[in-house]
Amino acid sequence: MEVKNVVVLGAGLMGVGLAQVFAGAEDIQVTVRSRKVHDEPYAPIIKNLDLLIANDALTEAAKEGVLSRISFTDDLAAAVKDADFIIECVPEVMEIKQDTFAELEPLTQDDTIYATNTSVMSPTEIALKCKHPERVVGTHFWNPPFLIPLVEIVKAEKTDNEVVEITMDLLRKVGKKPVKCQKDVPGFIANRLQHAIWREALSMVENGIADPATVDEALKYGPGLRWPHLGIFENADMTGLDLALNIHTYIFPYLESAKAPSKLLKEHVEKGELGFKTGKGYQTWTQEQIDHSNQSLREYLIRVTKDLK
Numbered sequence: 634m635e636v637k638n639v640v641v642l643g644a645g646l647m648g649v650g651l652a653q654v655f656a657g658a659e660d661i662q663v664t665v666r667s668r669k670v671h672d673e674p675y676a677p678i679i680k681n682l683d684l685l686i687a688n689d690a691l692t693e694a695a696k697e698g699v700l701s702r703i704s705f706t707d708d709l710a711a712a713v714k715d716a717d718f719i720i721e722c723v724p725e726v727m728e729i730k731q732d733t734f735a736e737l738e739p740l741t742q743d744d745t746i747y748a749t750n751t752s753v754m755s756p757t758e759i760a761l762k763c764k765h766p767e768r769v770v771g772t773h774f775w776n777p778p779f780l781i782p783l784v785e786i787v788k789a790e791k792t793d794n795e796v797v798e799i800t801m802d803l804l805r806k807v808g809k810k811p812v813k814c815q816k817d818v819p820g821f822i823a824n825r826l827q828h829a830i831w832r833e834a835l836s837m838v839e840n841g842i843a844d845p846a847t848v849d850e851a852l853k854y855g856p857g858l859r860w861p862h863l864g865i866f867e868n869a870d871m872t873g874l875d876l877a878l879n880i881h882t883y884i885f886p887y888l889e890s891a892k893a894p895s896k897l898l899k900e901h902v903e904k905g906e907l908g909f910k911t912g913k914g915y916q917t918w919t920q921e922q923i924d925h926s927n928q929s930l931r932e933y934l935i936r937v938t939k940d941l942k
């Protein structure tokens with residue numbers, strides 16, 4: 634199946650970002666369905682596209698093309714009637730996601746693919762109320778979706794292999810880097826890696842080995858520099874598996890293996906220190922620093938992803 638008609642359910646942060654991604658292909662029309670269409674639905678997409686233009690990563694003509702291929706509606710039945718591929722970006726609440734897909738079944742074609750952008754929930758469980766769970770697949774995008782190439786394609790228990798392959802092809806076509814997660818496991822692939830590092834980072838702070846800013850520096854100016862270019866397994870092959878075995882034998886007993894969130898993290902949350910949201914987390918943040926951090930991350934991502942292509 635060639636996907637030409639994509640529907641995004643939900644017009645929040647991820648929904649509009651995904652609309653922009655799919656509309657990057659000249660032969661794909663995107664409909665964003667939300668229960669209420671906002672006054673200026675294109676505004677966040679225009680802001681993203683203008684940032685790309687300002688950083689020489691997009692032309693004005695391409696911007697107009699993307700915008701022309703996106704429409705917004707509150708009419709669910711009309712939006713999904715001829716859809717090839719529907720992706721839900723509704724809140725991370727199991728019941729909402731399950732009902733969203735179950736409600737679609739009588740309204741769509743027999744071969745329409747239902748993709749879920751859940752961050753952590755099981756696509757198998759999300760498909761439980763569907764009569765055709767074989768067409769439900771996990772597609773975990775990362776924020777900001779127009780800049781992060783990775784999309785984890787999660788094969789749920791009953792997902793048809795063809796559905797996985799069509800989804801992989803579609804994402805490659807719109808310039809993403811899809812990776813297949815063969816099992817429906819919590820955290821899929823990349824969040825398992827990310828949170829394993831997070832657990833160790835918090836443990837080091839709790840144990841007085843280094844403060845949060847120092848841990849961040851050690852990551853940013855050391856292994857973090859390699860990772861966009863050199864994965865863990867390629868790195869092991871480069872340095873030698875015998876060396877890796879010696880190091881793991883020595884160091885693994887000392888690494889954090891807690892099964893619950895860190896005490897330090899819970900203490901910050903209890904004090905209302907939530908990070909950028911409240912101006913204080915592990916560090917204190919002014920609004921100017923917050924704006925700078927958000928903006929410089931986006932500009933950095935534009936630079937590095939240009940080289941990745």
Ligand SMILES: NC(=O)c1ccc[n+]([C@@H]2O[C@H](COP(=O)([O-])OP(=O)(O)OC[C@H]3O[C@@H](n4cnc5c(N)ncnc54)[C@H](O)[C@@H]3O)[C@@H](O)[C@H]2O)c1
Nearest residue numbers: 643644645646647648722723724725729750751752774776
């Ligand atoms: N924000 C992120 O960084 C991120 C990253 C990856 C995946 N996700 C996942 O993407 C999904 C959407 O996240 P978001 O950040 O865009 O959320 P959001 O809150 O910005 O948007 C949610 C959208 O769902 C709509 N909505 C609210 N209640 C609804 C209901 N009962 N039925 C249907 N629609 C409803 C809202 O109006 C809004 O348009 C979540 O599953 C989230 O876990 C988020």
